[in-house]
Amino acid sequence: MSKSGRMENRSSIWTQEVIEDIATKAEIGRYRMRGFNLFKRIPQFDDLTFLPATLTRFVIEGYREKCVTKTVLGSRLAERPLELEIPIYITGMSFGALSRNAKIALAKGATMAGTCTCSGEGGAIPEERQYSDKWIYQSIQSRYGFNPYHLREADMVEFFISQGCKPGAGGHLMGQKVSPEVAAMRDLPPAIDQRSPVRHPDWLGPDDLKIKAEEMREATDWKVPVQFKIGTARAYDDVRMAAKCGPDTILIDGMEGSTGAGPHILTEETGIPLMAGIAEARRALEDVGMFDEIDLVASGGIRNGADVAKCLALGAKAVAVGTAPLIAMGSVQDPDTGIEAWHTGRDPAGITTQDPELVARLDVDEAAQRVYNLLHAMTLELQMLARGCGKTDVHNLEPEDLAALTVEAGAMCHLPIAGTSWVPGQDPDTEARDQRLERIERELVMLRRAVESGGEPPEGAAVPGAGDDEVAP
Amino acid sequence: MAQAVTGTGVEAVSVPGRDRDAREINADIRRVLADGVRDIVVTDPGAKHNLGVGLLTPCRISFDGSLGYFGCALGDGIRAHVKGRVGWSLAENLMDGEVVVEGSSGSSTGAAVRGGTVVVRGNAGARTGISQKGGAIVVGGDSGLLTGFMLQKGRIVILGDVGRACGDSMYDGEIFVGGKIASLGTDAVPGELDELDAEWLSRTLDRYGLEAPGEWRKVVAGRQLYNYDQLEPMERKIAL
Numbered sequence: 001m002s003k004s005g006r007m008e009n010r011s012s013i014w015t016q017e018v019i020e021d022i023a024t025k026a027e028i029g030r031y032r033m034r035g036f037n038l039f040k041r042i043p044q045f046d047d048l049t050f051l052p053a054t055l056t057r058f059v060i061e062g063y064r065e066k067c068v069t070k071t072v073l074g075s076r077l078a079e080r081p082l083e084l085e086i087p088i089y090i091t092g093m094s095f096g097a098l099s100r101n102a103k104i105a106l107a108k109g110a111t112m113a114g115t116c117t118c119s120g121e122g123g124a125i126p127e128e129r130q131y132s133d134k135w136i137y138q139s140i141q142s143r144y145g146f147n148p149y150h151l152r153e154a155d156m157v158e159f160f161i162s163q164g165c166k167p168g169a170g171g172h173l174m175g176q177k178v179s180p181e182v183a184a185m186r187d188l189p190p191a192i193d194q195r196s197p198v199r200h201p202d203w204l205g206p207d208d209l210k211i212k213a214e215e216m217r218e219a220t221d222w223k224v225p226v227q228f229k230i231g232t233a234r235a236y237d238d239v240r241m242a243a244k245c246g247p248d249t250i251l252i253d254g255m256e257g258s259t260g261a262g263p264h265i266l267t268e269e270t271g272i273p274l275m276a277g278i279a280e281a282r283r284a285l286e287d288v289g290m291f292d293e294i295d296l297v298a299s300g301g302i303r304n305g306a307d308v309a310k311c312l313a314l315g316a317k318a319v320a321v322g323t324a325p326l327i328a329m330g331s332v333q334d335p336d337t338g339i340e341a342w343h344t345g346r347d348p349a350g351i352t353t354q355d356p357e358l359v360a361r362l363d364v365d366e367a368a369q370r371v372y373n374l375l376h377a378m379t380l381e382l383q384m385l386a387r388g389c390g391k392t393d394v395h396n397l398e399p400e401d402l403a404a405l406t407v408e409a410g411a412m413c414h415l416p417i418a419g420t421s422w423v424p425g426q427d428p429d430t431e432a433r434d435q436r437l438e439r440i441e442r443e444l445v446m447l448r449r450a451v452e453s454g455g456e457p458p459e460g461a462a463v464p465g466a467g468d469d470e471v472a473p
Numbered sequence: 474m475a476q477a478v479t480g481t482g483v484e485a486v487s488v489p490g491r492d493r494d495a496r497e498i499n500a501d502i503r504r505v506l507a508d509g510v511r512d513i514v515v516t517d518p519g520a521k522h523n524l525g526v527g528l529l530t531p532c533r534i535s536f537d538g539s540l541g542y543f544g545c546a547l548g549d550g551i552r553a554h555v556k557g558r559v560g561w562s563l564a565e566n567l568m569d570g571e572v573v574v575e576g577s578s579g580s581s582t583g584a585a586v587r588g589g590t591v592v593v594r595g596n597a598g599a600r601t602g603i604s605q606k607g608g609a610i611v612v613g614g615d616s617g618l619l620t621g622f623m624l625q626k627g628r629i630v631i632l633g634d635v636g637r638a639c640g641d642s643m644y645d646g647e648i649f650v651g652g653k654i655a656s657l658g659t660d661a662v663p664g665e666l667d668e669l670d671a672e673w674l675s676r677t678l679d680r681y682g683l684e685a686p687g688e689w690r691k692v693v694a695g696r697q698l699y700n701y702d703q704l705e706p707m708e709r710k711i712a713l
Contacts, residue, residue: 143585143604146566148527148547175700187587187606187625188644192699197623201584201603202562208542211522215543215565218499219527 031265033174035342035352037165037258037301037323038268044256045275045307047409048402049418053390060387067383068393071318074156074225074248076293077217081248082134082156082225084318085114086379087394088308090371091299091320092120092138092158092229096173096182096194097260097342098326099359100125101367102351105329107131108364109371113379118158118320121171121196123185124150136227139216141170142196144186148219156249157216158227159209161242162198164253164274164300166266167231170196174261176345179354210245227251227297232277233270239284249295250285251320252277256301258323260352261343274300275314276412282315283414291315305381312382313389313397314413321378326351328374329367475505485512490538495523506530522560525553531570542579545572561598564591567608573681580617583610586627592681599636602629605646613683619658621648621692630674632686640692647693649674651686664693 024032053059060067075081090110095103097120108131110117116134123145129135137154139146151157162168173182173194183190203212213226225248230238232254242250254274259267278298285291298311299320311319330349331342342352350362386394389401403418404410410417411424423431476487488501498515502525505513513534518524522541525534531550539557549568558576562584569588577595581603588608599617602610602624611630618636621629624643634652641658648661649670657663666689678685 143566143606146585148529148549148566148568151527151547152529189699192644197604201600201623202543202546202565202581208561211542212562214495215523215526215546218495218523219547221500221503222496 031263033172033261033343034264034267035259035261036267037256040268042255042273043275043406043408043412044273044301045303045310047404047406048275048310048413048415049405050306050309050313050385050389050401051403052385052388057390059390060392062384062387065387066392067387068395069379069383071395073295073297073318074227076225076248076295077222077246078225078248079221079223080155080225082116082136084116084134086375087312087316087318087382088113088375088378089115089134089136089318089320090117090325091322092118092136092160093260093322093326094120094122094144094171094173095125095128096122096177096186096354097352099350099353099362100127101359101362101364102326102329103128104131105362105364105367106325106371107135108368109325109375110134112368112372113375115375116155119150121160122173122182123147124153125185129153138229140196141198141200142186142194143201144188144196151216151219154220154224156225156227157220158229158251159213159216159247160229161209162231162233162253163229163259164231164255164257164271164277165259166262167233167271168198169262169266169270170198172196172259172261172263172343174343174345177261177343177352177354182354206241206245209242213246225249229253231255231257232272232274232280232300235272235277235280236284239281240288243285243288243290243294247294249297249317250281251297251299252281252316254298254300257299258301258342273412274298274302275310275409278311278314278316279413305378305383306385308378308382309385309394309397310402312386312394313399313401315399317395324378325371325374328370329362330370475501475510484510485514486510488513488515489517490515490519490521490524491517495521498524499526502528502534506532518557520557520560525551539576548572558595559593563593564589567591569608577614582612582616583608583629586610590677594681594683596633597631601631602627602648605629609677611677611681611683615652618655621646621661622658624648624694628673630677632678632683640694642698643692643694645694647691650690650692651688654690654692657692660695660698661692662695664691666691 069086071084071087073082090106104127107117107128111133117132118136119138121140134155136156136158138158140160175191175193180190227249228242228247229251255271295317297318298316302321308319331351341347347353350358404415407424416423486505511532516537518536518538520539520541523543525545527547528551529549533552535554540559542560543562544559545553546565551570553572555574559578561579562581563578564572565584567586567589571590573592578593578597580598582597582601583591585604586608587606591610594613596614597612597616601616601620603622605627606625607627609628615633616631619638620635621640624646626646629648632651635650635654637655638658639654640661
């Protein structure tokens, strides 16, 4: 009702956006394509809050005391793990989706911050490797531009299995951005719409992936880590399977992640939030006893140091960012369409275009400085929150440092609602029983080890479950 | 473990495969290549996966038996000969050179090959030449479904029959089939065999001692999927 008491002609179902969407599809006769990330509201990191140190925790001086950010990824099987100064790196974004200048600026900015970049799809441009002190090379379904010489220059190999923004679909690059140079690198005709396959050409399932990962290790002489990138969908099952395929690290990419181009309907309607993905991935690795062996990396919609800190607290060892550094470089929304002009090839900022005139607008060094500034600021924010929670190393953040502000967030992250001990979705009685059973299981393992080694059983382990009268059979 | 092979007329080195894993065998191959050896014989490969992977030094390498998955993958400039059969993804992402298999090969033969020639004298499984980006793949027998799936560049030659959805979603390139085609895939259409094709086919088959079929069928891209995702009317109006 309006102030005058008149009924307003608005529906919450048939909104103006819905009506425009129908009209557009009626005109073009196909699904709609766009860049950027999802538009609808989902449970996300704003629904979590930190519980800083007070009387129950020792607080760390916010601006002075050391708080370690050094991050080592992939020390499980690789001879040369990836060592970064900060737990934030630039995620894979292709040359093609991004301009050459943008790729160089990201490389320079990341190197200034002591971290790495990732090639993304479409092959490597020499300048990106030249300016990236540390560099991840992606093995993606299309194998556009994939080159074993570039593989040998990598500090990590990433298997792109799916992306959070559109799990279940391959990459898209609109014909407007397939310049002759991009086309040549990808062995495609220029100016055609490029839609990458969603399946890898040479492996189909986990058993094959395990062998494929070993192929990459052979080709790199087992020197560099192997990472699997998985869009969050059935995160628990996917990560359990992935863990058996021999990676050093697993990257979980949430539905908040962006794309250079993709069907709007997939961006809106697929995947699960990153925070749920991390929690499920952690649970999966713990259940297969590999949480301490395989490092988790998180990406998708990470905006600031608080988001990074929340990822680390939930179980990630590092995060990868893409949209935030693009915005830092000057990516803007089109005033007419209200969306980023990423997929059209007409980005006025020269970041997501191949038009030489527009690309020239991006000052590489200035953009690199802004990327560095952002990464540095995010790191300072991360350290601030970690110190506040009493941590001298950002990797010591833990789920206990968090509380949920909504029931949904609590259920997804297995966290208590702020001000309560209630974890939505968990029955306290069942949980207490499970904890007792886990303790008995641990004690039995200790007892068996002690007996096998011929030593004395550890104290308290002689009678597993002693005192647990309430344990259900 | 590597030993010189004598009496062959060429200075070759033998790398034993029996009772050793792929990592040890590949390390031996790399070691002898680093020593300047350019002719290698791997004995008893035992159908192990990932043998002869990532060889970027031009050399001749012969496998005295069968290979598992990803045999001779990610190579450049190698001349490989496999006396037995090979599993999935033979010579995947080969940059240049030649890989010849006397027996049959599994699925995804020559996946994403960028250059060189892959020859399988027997049959090949599904998805032969998937995402191929250059070079040539020649199969003496039959090839399974989705042969040439998303083929980008290069040539695929199947002397026998081809399974369903041949050339599905191919961007470019050419598929030549000597036998029957179960069905064409999306946007794959019959092409005209011209003189250059005939000459190239004749020369290629002669080189590997393969007999030409009585008739060829050529498959090319229909190019109807090239610009499916055109910009929307409003996006075309965006003023920079």
